[in-house]
Amino acid sequence: MEDRKIELELKKYGSNQTTPASNGLTLARVITTSHLNYSIITDEGQYKAQVAGRIANMAVGPEDFPTVGDWVQVRLPENVEDFAIIERLNDRKSVFLRKASGQKSVAQLVAANIDWLLLCMALDDNFNVRRMERYLAVAAASGSDLAIVLTKADKSDNIEKQLSELTEISGESRIIICDATSENGLSELKSFMKSGQTYAFLGSSGVGKTTLINHLLGSHDLATKEVRQTDSHGRHTTTARQLMLLPNGSVVIDTPGMRELGLLDADIDSTFKDVQFYAKQCKFKDCSHQNEPGCAVQAAVANGELSADRVNSYLQLLQEKSHNNELRGKARENAKVNRMFGSKNQMKNFRRNLKKKR
Incomplete structure (x- = not known):
């Protein structure tokens, strides 16, 4: 019975991969990244990992390396304390990337193989329709389905007006309203998220992404900070991207708040x-x-x-x-x-x- 549980472990981390491992390699999913060090999950358990020299030598940009959510094929070590080696990067079904901060036009991968991008924006003084247009344009090029998640409904002075403004730009994207201060304030979001699907929460600092995920996890494992009262902007509480399992079987990716969202791949026409x-x-x-x-x-x-x-x-x-x-x-x-x-x-x-x- 214990072997059966281990066999099913990787399937819990997403159902959007159909390419099996080959040539003696093991299928894995990247759950965290830190520079060129990774944490991966396999049917055998969790490992630290690094990319093979061949991948590093052939790479011409950040998008050629794994990111959170990627499905990879790895060579497992004999000792579980040693690094697994990522030998292959499976084809991505979707990827969200932006221009990295700074003068150079270099891609920064945020997450891959996402079924749903949840574009978060607060209904407080940080509400900005033009910013959401930018998020929609970049997200539309990712290959993922899109939904807009409005947080801090308790802070809104005129939610009807804000919804009207968003409806004009949102196209076919679903709009979900959340209030983390209310007992049933996340019921719509919870019923929306399905087992086996991967969801990435994206948005500016201070919109409440981590607070939402804590409520969905049923814990306060992820640290949060208050936003500044002067401008409703938050601080970078989440400093690294990470993939987690929710009690309902959904897979979520928490991402650091974005001060800016530079355009590289963007589907502006459809937005x-x-x-x-x-x-x-x-x-x-x-x-x-x-x-x-x-x-x-x-x-x-x-x-x-x-x-x-x-x-x-x-x-x-x-x-x-x-x-x-x-x-x-x-x-x-x-x-x-x-x-x-x-x-x-x-x-x-x-x-x-x-x-x-x-």
């Missing part, structure tokens, strides 16, 4: 379908929707059919995505050159020498 509807009617196919004659988007703004703020947000996100992805492409290309030749100068020398031989 702004209302703007796209008019953009297709513009006189010129390459219309920038600013000063061109025959711009149906600006005409819709003038007629009150589109919000000027929403159009400005759309244009800003398009420009940011284009700029960051151009930089990202150059960075990945440079990384490939450095990996193969050591530097661009060495690559040029190699080409010159090859040309002489010919």
